Amino acid sequence: MPSPSPASRRKTGGCPTGCSVEDTLSLIDGKWKIVILYKLLRGTLRFNEIRRQIPAVTQRMLTNQLRELEADGLVIRTVYPEVPPRVEYSLSAKGRSLEPVLLALKAWGDANFGAQAQARAA
Amino acid sequence: MPSPSPASRRKTGGCPTGCSVEDTLSLIDGKWKIVILYKLLRGTLRFNEIRRQIPAVTQRMLTNQLRELEADGLVIRTVYPEVPPRVEYSLSAKGRSLEPVLLALKAWGDANFGAQAQARAA
DNA sequence: GCACATAGTATCGAAAAGGATACTGTCAGG
DNA sequence: CCTGACAGTATCCTTTTCGATACTATGTGC
Numbered sequence: 670m671p672s673p674s675p676a677s678r679r680k681t682g683g684c685p686t687g688c689s690v691e692d693t694l695s696l697i698d699g700k701w702k703i704v705i706l707y708k709l710l711r712g713t714l715r716f717n718e719i720r721r722q723i724p725a726v727t728q729r730m731l732t733n734q735l736r737e738l739e740a741d742g743l744v745i746r747t748v749y750p751e752v753p754p755r756v757e758y759s760l761s762a763k764g765r766s767l768e769p770v771l772l773a774l775k776a777w778g779d780a781n782f783g784a785q786a787q788a789r790a791a
Numbered sequence: 792m793p794s795p796s797p798a799s800r801r802k803t804g805g806c807p808t809g810c811s812v813e814d815t816l817s818l819i820d821g822k823w824k825i826v827i828l829y830k831l832l833r834g835t836l837r838f839n840e841i842r843r844q845i846p847a848v849t850q851r852m853l854t855n856q857l858r859e860l861e862a863d864g865l866v867i868r869t870v871y872p873e874v875p876p877r878v879e880y881s882l883s884a885k886g887r888s889l890e891p892v893l894l895a896l897k898a899w900g901d902a903n904f905g906a907q908a909q910a911r912a913a
Numbered sequence: 914g915c916a917c918a919t920a921g922t923a924t925c926g927a928a929a930a931g932g933a934t935a936c937t938g939t940c941a942g943g
Numbered sequence: 944c945c946t947g948a949c950a951g952t953a954t955c956c957t958t959t960t961c962g963a964t965a966c967t968a969t970g971t972g973c
Contacts, residue, residue, distance in 0.1 A: 689900025690829055690893075700816075700961080707812055716920055727962055732921065752970055753919050763903065770899055771812075773892040778811025781885065822931075838950055849932060854951060874940060875949050 696741050697767075701726050701734045706764060707771050709744060713759040743767070818863050819889075823848050823856045828886060829893050831866060835881040865889070 697703050701723065708714060708722050720731060735758060738744040743764035749755040819825055823845065830836060830844050842853055857880060860866040865886035871877040 689904045690897050691826060691900075692904045693896055693900035694822075694825060698820075698822075700820075703816060704813055717918085728921070729923095729963090730961065733961095748920095751919095754921080754969080756920060766902070767899060770892065770895040773895045774815055775812050777889060777892055778813075778815035780888070782811045782814045839948080850951070851933090851953090852931065855931090870950095876939085876951080878950060 696743065699734050699737065701730060702738060703771065703774065705731075705734055705738065706743065706760070706767060707775065709758060709760050709764070710768060710771060713757050716756050716758070719758065738764070818865065821856050821859065823852060824860060825893065825896065827853075827856060827860065828865065828882070828889060829897065831880060831882050831886070832890060832893060835879050838878050838880070841880065860886070
């Protein structure tokens with residue numbers, strides 16, 4: 670089964686011309702998804718760790734985007750039932766397969782936005 | 792100067808952690824930009840040719856997105872002062888340099904949305 | 914008892930994005 | 944004369960997105 674339950678908030682509609690591109694875009698739209706995926710590329714992170722890495726995102730948005738990413742099968746959410754609650758997020762195989770896209774994006778950004786971005790690159 | 796006038800509708804804000812990725816995203820957000828760029832990858836197109844290739848986009852949106860792409864230096868708009876007006880859109884060098892990103896996106900989409908999209912691929 | 918940390922929810926409201934529809938002006942075809 | 948194609952504008956309205964703020968529950972440290 671290629672697309673089990675896309676959880677797509679944006680309907681793709683008819684999609685008359687070949688547009689797996691559009692389908693893909695519907696999974697990674699939202700202002701933060703790609704950044705989150707990119708951060709997760711280097712390893713599992715906890716909720717507040719992500720928050721600290723992306724200070725501009727609000728708690729609501731982060732929860733939101735993470736839930737959508739989870740629903741789309743791109744990230745895995747693991748809850749440890751401890752008492753200071755602990756939740757870890759990591760990429761699924763599907764999420765990890767986006768790596769070429771993420772890296773291409775990063776490479777283009779570095780090439781087109783100069784060195785100041787490169788210098789800061791975490 | 793690496794980024795002359797990004798025409799960015801979305802402010803990037805401080806961008807404290809390395810995020811040329813975010814900068815890049817601000818250029819290609821909007822529901823249609825990537826699809827437009829993708830279509831343009833195979834050559835120059837006129838306004839209504841693009842419309843026909845992406846039937847779901849409205850005239851207003853198409854104008855809009857094309858203008859933003861032009862402002863960001865990704866596409867070139869050439870007006871021929873003829874009397875059935877003729878306007879051609881093509882990728883700039885900068886736009887063309889996005890090719891790896893677009894192809895990575897397409898490849899991922901094809902791999903993750905099954906064969907029906909591949910079959911239709913223009 | 915109070916504050917802090919964790920990982921969130923809930924609610925409100927502003928702003929932006931996107932869609933529908935109608936209109937422009939000129940020329941060619943019938 | 945009427946219609947259609949071209950490449951848009953202009954206007955209005957709905958939907959979606961995003962942000963701010965306040966709140967939950969639990970345990971630890973002071």
